[in-house]
Amino acid sequence: MEKNQNNILEEVTTSDYKYGFHTDIEMDLAAVGLSEDTVRFISAKKNEPEWMLEFRLQSYRHWLTLTEPTWAHIHHQAIKYQDIIYYAAPKRKKELTSLDEVDPELLETFKKLGISLDEQKKLSGVAVDAVIDSVSVKTTFTDTLSKYGVIFCSFSDAVQNHPDLVKQYMGSVVPSHDNFFAALNSAVFSDGSFCYIPKGVRCPVELSTYFRINAANTGQFERTLIIADEGAYVSYMEGCTAPMRDENQLHAAIVEIVAMKDAEVKYSTVQNWYPGNKKGEGGIYNFVTKRGICKGSHSKISWTQVETGSAITWKYPSVVLMGDNSIGEFYSVAVTNNFQQADTGSKMIHLGKNTKSTIISKGISAGQSNNSYRGLVKVIKRAENARNFSQCDSLLLGDKCGAHTFPYIKAENHTSIIEHEATTSKISDDQLFYCKQRGISSESAIGLIVNGYAKEVLMHLPMEFAVEAQKLLAISLEGSVG
Amino acid sequence: MLSIRNLKVSIKGKEILKGINLEVKAGEVHAIMGPNGTGKSTLAYVIAGREGYEVTEGEIIFKGRNILDLSPEERACEGLFLGFQYPVEIPGVSITNFLRTAINEQRKYKGLDPVPAVEFLAKMEEKKQLLELQEKLASRSVNEGFSGGEKKKNEIFQMAMLEPSLAILDETDSGLDIDALRIVATGVNKLRRPDNATIVITHYQRLLEYIIPDVVHVLFDGRIVKSGGKELALLLEEKGYEWIRSES
Numbered sequence: 148m149e150k151n152q153n154n155i156l157e158e159v160t161t162s163d164y165k166y167g168f169h170t171d172i173e174m175d176l177a178a179v180g181l182s183e184d185t186v187r188f189i190s191a192k193k194n195e196p197e198w199m200l201e202f203r204l205q206s207y208r209h210w211l212t213l214t215e216p217t218w219a220h221i222h223h224q225a226i227k228y229q230d231i232i233y234y235a236a237p238k239r240k241k242e243l244t245s246l247d248e249v250d251p252e253l254l255e256t257f258k259k260l261g262i263s264l265d266e267q268k269k270l271s272g273v274a275v276d277a278v279i280d281s282v283s284v285k286t287t288f289t290d291t292l293s294k295y296g297v298i299f300c301s302f303s304d305a306v307q308n309h310p311d312l313v314k315q316y317m318g319s320v321v322p323s324h325d326n327f328f329a330a331l332n333s334a335v336f337s338d339g340s341f342c343y344i345p346k347g348v349r350c351p352v353e354l355s356t357y358f359r360i361n362a363a364n365t366g367q368f369e370r371t372l373i374i375a376d377e378g379a380y381v382s383y384m385e386g387c388t389a390p391m392r393d394e395n396q397l398h399a400a401i402v403e404i405v406a407m408k409d410a411e412v413k414y415s416t417v418q419n420w421y422p423g424n425k426k427g428e429g430g431i432y433n434f435v436t437k438r439g440i441c442k443g444s445h446s447k448i449s450w451t452q453v454e455t456g457s458a459i460t461w462k463y464p465s466v467v468l469m470g471d472n473s474i475g476e477f478y479s480v481a482v483t484n485n486f487q488q489a490d491t492g493s494k495m496i497h498l499g500k501n502t503k504s505t506i507i508s509k510g511i512s513a514g515q516s517n518n519s520y521r522g523l524v525k526v527i528k529r530a531e532n533a534r535n536f537s538q539c540d541s542l543l544l545g546d547k548c549g550a551h552t553f554p555y556i557k558a559e560n561h562t563s564i565i566e567h568e569a570t571t572s573k574i575s576d577d578q579l580f581y582c583k584q585r586g587i588s589s590e591s592a593i594g595l596i597v598n599g600y601a602k603e604v605l606m607h608l609p610m611e612f613a614v615e616a617q618k619l620l621a622i623s624l625e626g627s628v629g
Numbered sequence: 630m631l632s633i634r635n636l637k638v639s640i641k642g643k644e645i646l647k648g649i650n651l652e653v654k655a656g657e658v659h660a661i662m663g664p665n666g667t668g669k670s671t672l673a674y675v676i677a678g679r680e681g682y683e684v685t686e687g688e689i690i691f692k693g694r695n696i697l698d699l700s701p702e703e704r705a706c707e708g709l710f711l712g713f714q715y716p717v718e719i720p721g722v723s724i725t726n727f728l729r730t731a732i733n734e735q736r737k738y739k740g741l742d743p744v745p746a747v748e749f750l751a752k753m754e755e756k757k758q759l760l761e762l763q764e765k766l767a768s769r770s771v772n773e774g775f776s777g778g779e780k781k782k783n784e785i786f787q788m789a790m791l792e793p794s795l796a797i798l799d800e801t802d803s804g805l806d807i808d809a810l811r812i813v814a815t816g817v818n819k820l821r822r823p824d825n826a827t828i829v830i831t832h833y834q835r836l837l838e839y840i841i842p843d844v845v846h847v848l849f850d851g852r853i854v855k856s857g858g859k860e861l862a863l864l865l866e867e868k869g870y871e872w873i874r875s876e877s
Contacts, residue, residue: 575717576680577717578717578718580679580680580701580717581713581716581717582719582727583678583700583701583702583705584677584701584702584705584710584711584713585705585727585728585731585787586702586705586706586731586734586735586791587702587730587731587734588702588734589702591730591734595719595722595726595727595730596719596722598721598722599719599720600721601721602721602722603721
């Protein structure tokens with residue numbers, strides 16, 4: 148006879164992380180711990196100009212005055228910031244001019260992840276800036292992009308080659324004193340991506356970056372800066388998988404987006420870092436500050452995220468709607484299983500007139516996990532006719548997990564219209580039986596139902612991501628549903 | 630095709646089916662009638678393998694094999710189809726996606742490769758026409774926002790796509806207006822073949838004006854108390870279930 152649902156749900160917890168492998172590559176490491184010397188070491192390693200070092204040092208000094216935030220609905224052991232190695236880079240034997248020169252083991256890693264750095268990407272129209280641990284290994288399509296005047300490179304390269312742009316915009320959306328983790332990142336960030344789309348240019352390819360945490364005991368602190376100048380458009384994809392690791396790893400990234408007048412930026416993430424084992428040991432601690440500013444009128448920033456990984460996710464991609472008639476969007480699917488904890492959501496800050504924002508959040512909890520939506524919709528006095536629609540749905544699998552919603556609304560203008568809808572549901576026995584009666588196994592049925600539930604969000608992902616995301620949802624809940 | 634022998638089923642210790650015997654051969658249409666609460670739906674669910682029902686005695690032989698140890702999905706893959714009295718909504722899952730998943734899982738069970746997309750879509754088209762269904766059905770989410778009639782038509786459509794050996798239609802006529810009823814019945818008749826069989830569960834004679842059964846059974850208080858030809862349905866309609874009650 149058929150297994151009862153709880154048994155099936157427990158099996159979910161027995162499915163192992165499928166991306167748990169580890170590449171042995173010689174690493175160039177900083178000493179353990181964090182001090183001004185560490186900051187100087189990192190800056191020197193990267194051959195940074197004085198202003199950059201100064202930015203880091205100021206951030207570091209400010210960080211020392213801060214304490215970790217405690218308001219999130221998460222619990223973890225104290226992070227020992229002095230036990231972390233703050234810089235790791237694959238040792239370069241020499242300058243690389245072609246793929247053939249890339250460490251074969253590294254290429255193998257990418258292959259396992261399904262990332263091809265070769266010409267196939269060109270055919271699929273994707274330019275890739277692959278980041279392993281801290282240093283960009285290879286950037287493709289720079290030539291194609293440069294024809295359009297698009298700058299797409301590692302953050303380090305941008306510091307060297309486009310210092311004016313970096314100086315102008317770095318920290319302008321997420322100031323280094325914004326929060327504890329932002330300050331930490333600003334002090335020790337290793338690398339990341341930089342992207343500038345000039346006036347009136349519609350970026351011809353989807354830009355994508357794969358981040359990957361690879362060295363044991365190494366925190367990863369990327370920093371991404373995307374600037375879309377007037378009338379520009381870009382779609383940017385960030386995808387992550389990380390190898391298995393026993394100790395918890397800290398990850399504190401910053402993403403800043405600037406959209407000028409009439410510009411549009413679409414930022415998509417699939418995050419699948421190691422979530423820890425079924426007992427709740429290990430896994431990535433993911434404390435990320437992502438924020439965009441719609442600086443000019445009629446600009447638009449759209450965040451779409453599929454979060455299945457990490458032991459702890461602390462992440463609130465936000466949009467500051469400064470320009471009149473600007474639009475902010477947030478579409479999210481967050482899956483937690485076993486002992487994962489997610490506290491995620493969005494902030495929409497309406498400053499301009501006729502600004503519009505949409506928040507669609509779909510939480511899926513299984514095992515003994517906790518999944519929280521936390522959001523803020525703020526409308527200031529002068530933001531006439533601001534509109535927001537928020538929808539926060541929770542889907543529970545089994546009876547040991549938790550779903551929580553913390554929506555905050557602050558409206559100072561009476562012409563604003565703010566709507567908030569929330570639902571909580573379970574996959575019903577009726578749905579499961581209905582699927583099974585058609586010959587669909589429990590596992591496939593859960594995948595089907597969950598993907599149906601998340602469809603509203605998945606449809607906002609670029610095609611190649613959507614397929615991956617659908618698989619990921621099914622894999623993350625393997626054994627838990629039919 | 631199907632033979633049920635002395636089937637006794639309890640729910641939470643209460644006996645619902647008290648010794649059912651039923652023999653259905655390939656090519657036949659059987660109707661099971663009876664008042665509410667006599668165990669008709671229980672019988673359908675037990676054959677399909679739904680949990681929560683305790684089989685205390687008897688066996689269900691389907692295509693020569695006792696299926697009581699098989700899971701619901703295995704039974705489905707063996708060729709058993711249940712048309713639900715209350716079809717379930719699955720938000721966000723299109724009928725196309727749902728059926729393709731179902732067909733491919735059934736093919737996998739039989740050791741076959743997934744159905745090629747072109748072939749699948751052609752089949753969808755063919756069956757839609759057969760059942761006179763609207764074009765847009767396929768892209769809608771499974772049963773979401775469907776009217777009662779649409780849900781039932783969708784059940785018949787799934788049956789047409791999955792081509793089961795044995796289909797059990799549980800109160801498929803309930804909640805249908807006369808046009809929908811006719812479409813459902815026409816579908817069932819068109820899908821009728823010498824190598825498949827259908828069990829129609831209903832408590833009105835009305836459906837049987839459109840689907841002519843070979844055998845009619847009357848289920849009462851957990852037992853089949855009467856079996857006969859299609860005239861039995863008419864007799865029931867005329868005399869009412871009180872007649873059965875007084876006879877049993």
